[in-house]
Amino acid sequence: MKTLDRYILKQLVVNFVFGIGLFLSILTASDLIYRLTSLWLKSGLSLVRVVQIFLWNIPSFLVYIIPMAVLLGSILTTSRLSSDSEVIALRASGVSYFRFTIPFLIFSIWACSVTILVQEVFVPMSSEKLMQLTEGTSLTGLLFQENTFFREEAGEGVERIFYVRQVDSRKGVLIGVTVQEYGKEGILRIINAQEATNQEGKWVFRKGILYEMGPGGEVRRIVRFEKEEIAAQQGLRETLQQQKNPREMSLAQ
Numbered sequence: 001m002k003t004l005d006r007y008i009l010k011q012l013v014v015n016f017v018f019g020i021g022l023f024l025s026i027l028t029a030s031d032l033i034y035r036l037t038s039l040w041l042k043s044g045l046s047l048v049r050v051v052q053i054f055l056w057n058i059p060s061f062l063v064y065i066i067p068m069a070v071l072l073g074s075i076l077t078t079s080r081l082s083s084d085s086e087v088i089a090l091r092a093s094g095v096s097y098f099r100f101t102i103p104f105l106i107f108s109i110w111a112c113s114v115t116i117l118v119q120e121v122f123v124p125m126s127s128e129k130l131m132q133l134t135e136g137t138s139l140t141g142l143l144f145q146e147n148t149f150f151r152e153e154a155g156e157g158v159e160r161i162f163y164v165r166q167v168d169s170r171k172g173v174l175i176g177v178t179v180q181e182y183g184k185e186g187i188l189r190i191i192n193a194q195e196a197t198n199q200e201g202k203w204v205f206r207k208g209i210l211y212e213m214g215p216g217g218e219v220r221r222i223v224r225f226e227k228e229e230i231a232a233q234q235g236l237r238e239t240l241q242q243q244k245n246p247r248e249m250s251l252a253q
Contacts, residue, residue, distance in 0.1 A: 008077065008103040015076040019069030027061050049133060056129045059122040063115060070111045074104055152233055157184045172236050173197055177205065187213050198236035202229045
């Protein structure tokens with residue numbers, strides 16, 4: 001690696017680290033730290049546990065922060081080099097613009113690889129760890145908020161996929177629910193409901209529409225209902241522990 005590359009990369013790394021700290025402070029202070037502090041003071045949760053929850057939340061933030069920090073680092077680096085007339089000096093020395101951008105490309109590829117690693121490995125891992133740390137506490141609501149989904153095996157080769165727009169974990173209510181039920185021959189039925197609860201081993205859907213599907217995927221019957229019940233394989237608590245937000249999943253999932 002030439003002296004020019006090392007020099008530019010050194011500037012990039014310094015500004016990148018600054019960007020990571022800046023964006024992490026902004027994103028966490030705006031909501032997460034406030035809620036954790038509030039819960040710590042009100043619920044008597046130990047400081048060690050609060051710190052653990054905060055640290056395990058960082059990977060999900062890094063997926064968004066790293067690209068922003070790369071952009072900020074690149075802007076700050078080129079601005080400083082330009083203001084000190086170093087870009088002009090490089091051009092006068094015969095360094096082309098393409099040659100000048102090579103360190104930026106190398107650093108961007110590295111940052112992209114790190115982002116993929118965090119998304120594929122550390123985000124799912126941190127999600128599971130957070131679930132363990134918050135189980136049985138009011139902190140569960142920090143994890144289960146909106147746009148989540150989970151699967152349920154209904155027996156006899158039937159599988160259900162739930163998409164939930166919002167979860168009210170305190171009341172035990174799923175809001176804006178879509179359920180797709182699949183059998184061996186394809187989709188069997190679709191249920192759209194304003195809300196759903198899990199009561200006495202049953203899913204109870206309220207104010208929705210049920211679509212019964214034919215073998216070819218066509219709609220055979222449409223039923224509007226005020227209340228519809230189907231058998232549930234597990235309780236709401238166990239079900240919520242399986243739900244995932246898209247940003248918590250790996251590409252394979």
